[in-house]
Amino acid sequence: MASSSAAQEVATDNPATTAISPKPSPSSNSPEQRTLTLHSYIGDIFSAPPLTVLIHACNTQGSWGAGIAAAFRTKYPVAYTIYRRHCLISHNPKTNPVPSGTCLLIPPSETKPGAPKHWIACLFTSQKYGKGKDKPDVILRNTGPAVSMMLGQIKEAGEGVADLRMCKINSARFAVPWERTVAVLEGLVVEEGWAGDVEVWDIE
């Protein structure tokens, strides 16, 4: 189902209806500049077709402890070890933490038969989690650069990537009102060769 003019797709969890035709979005400043377009769906983010990128917000401490991150840890144990290595071995939370505002794009990595072949994009929008999480303004400041970095990485990954599916990042455990994250995302300028459409999936 590709809506020709509505900004938001009709909510559905039917995978057969998730195809989206990229369409240029008019920009307020320049006809040549488009900004990121979000499409809303209700359903299970994990039901995505192979090669979809599943996008979530992460801390830099190496923990997928709760919320949707815990579901990622259960479903994608190999990806979890890659995320942990990035946070704890390539970097060090105390002496050399993963920089905020960056992204780790993990290719399909699961080895168990029948495991989903999904890319996982980890947006580092807060250094810590729980009581130590960054303030909403800091998380929002980190979100734009992290998503831009992700879009650049996805471009580099080439044709092995299908659609982009995001949960309502920052909105629950990171306690940032979803509308504020939407404003950041919809303000992002899409550079040459970047994907310009992102599905937002919510379970409600």
Ligand SMILES: Nc1ncnc2c1ncn2[C@@H]1O[C@H](COP(=O)(O)OP(=O)(O)OC[C@H]2O[C@H](OP(=O)(O)O)[C@H](O)[C@@H]2O)[C@@H](O)[C@H]1O
């Ligand atoms: N199974 C499921 N399927 C689909 N959607 C689901 C779902 N479960 C929850 N959601 C929704 O997913 C959105 C994001 O909500 P989350 O609280 O997860 O993420 P967030 O971005 O606010 O915060 C990140 C920190 O939360 C984690 O937990 P820890 O800090 O480790 O404790 C991480 O590690 C980070 O640090 C909300 O719309 C939830 O309704």
